[in-house]
Amino acid sequence: MMIDFLTQVSRWAIPFLLFIIPAYAYFKKVNVYEVFVEGAQEGFTTAIRILPYLVGMLVAIGVFRASGAMEYLIKIIYPVTNLLGIPGEVLPLALMRPLSGSGALGITAEMIQTYGPDSFIGRVASTMQGSTDTTFYVLTVYFGSVGIKKFRHAVTVGLAADITSFLASVFICHLVFG
Amino acid sequence: MVNLIWLFLLLTGIIVAGMSGRIEVVTESALHAAQTGVKTAFEIIGVMTLWLGLLKLAEKSGLVKVIAKLVRPIAVILFPSIPKNSPALGAIIMNLSANILGLGNAATPFGLKAMSQLQDMNPNKEEASDAMITFLALNTSCITLIPAMVISLRVTAGSANPVEIVSTTILATTCGTVVAVFLDRFIRKRYYRKKVKR
Structure with a gap:
């Protein structure tokens, strides 16, 4: 029972984050796509570092x-x-x-x-x-x-x-x- | 210490392989491991890019600060050196939560972000700060609620009760985390006492 619940939490966690972070940012009047790309730019250098x-x-x-x-x-x-x-x-x-x-x-x-x-x-x-x-x-x-x-x-x-x-x-x- | 461990692993490996007449495995495994390292780094570029983009959104919108505020009571005890409302706390919490939920590859970008924010407030850029050590103590000994990989291995092997190890895992990992947190405190206090004496 508990395990089922936790498994569901794991299953939903990433879609939930992908939904809530941009939605909250939009609600707070952030330019969502531009800011996403700005942050994403660090991805490559971090991985290479x-x-x-x-x-x-x-x-x-x-x-x-x-x-x-x-x-x-x-x-x-x-x-x-x-x-x-x-x-x-x-x-x-x-x-x-x-x-x-x-x-x-x-x-x-x-x-x-x-x-x-x-x-x-x-x-x-x-x-x-x-x-x-x-x-x-x-x-x-x-x-x-x-x-x-x-x-x-x-x-x-x-x-x-x-x-x-x-x-x-x-x-x-x-x-x-x- | 990490220098010594690195040297120990490498030299012992070469000596043992040489003495057992299988020196060629050294060349083979060294080159193979180097390639694995590059592959791993390249494989995480995508995940890293995605999560660092989302994290920037969470920061700019103030979501990270909201999270940091929620955990402040615990954070003050665990990380006395981090200023209240610091975005580093938000990143630390997101990293630990991702670990706890078993979202392994989302945890790393959050963790590296937390490290770079901790590094910004670190006075000595070459030496680990107190907060970094506490953070990594929590991270490496971390609780995983669902050891999904292990459960699936057990299912494959035909276990009568594949999830029976969840409770034992949580208990064992809690022991590790408690020891890590207290040992970190203990060593840190001794470290500063020594420093003052000097």
Whole structure:
């Protein structure tokens, strides 16, 4: 019921915005088309400005993923996470999630297929995938777009949130699904 | 820190590939990733253009200010450094709402706009401001009400109850957001205390 409602909200949100923003502007006597074009002009330059940051980050992540370094990293942290009751199968997803959105989605899809959507691992993977964002992508693109070079504690905070959501996913699934 | 992480990813990748006798994957994946970066940037030009045009309309008509006013009580607590009625608040709210509703590609233009408005009031143009860090803490740990992608994966795999993970997702993401907001506060306070001592 709640889900149906929320799905409808998602479905209607963009048409609603496309309707209400120009209509409100017209009502406020703004030259709607001219002002739209004026703002739209920044679109191209903004997209191009983030390009070098995207390429830089994607290359490092791409090489890391392709090399198989991930498996070694998992071997190192497995003993610790195992003690905490975290299934080793979900570690690749936890490591991939902050780095690559498409990579994480791929792993989630594979895990849901392999272990089944209603298995414990399938549920943890589903929860994990939805509960955080691609931290590195967001940080490099957002800071890059305005030329910020020193991120201060943004990386620490972002990663702490990822780790928390990851641990919470496992813990909450234990509680809810047993 | 981002310098170190970037270097770590790249160098570890090359060393591991070299030691396992598959050095050629480095060349392959580096060139492929570079192309993906360009493709991604070009693919968002259209969406970016559309939403930045609409955002300008929302700004000129005063709609952004109306939104900023609505969320002022929360914004004052989360973003003490942003002046009241600043258009940046409006853009931040629109970005977070787009994220929450799962409108991924509308979120980025709003977010980049918010960043450029935050940058305008940032005294040190090379260093992230307090408000930027708080904004990104909220953004990256953000709540998604409908993890639409995951639900569709579960439907495809024949789940008996594809949406059962919505509640667990919201709970897990809330934990992450709470930790992000408090940790940001904590580190920021320590940062200024150190600065004063110097």
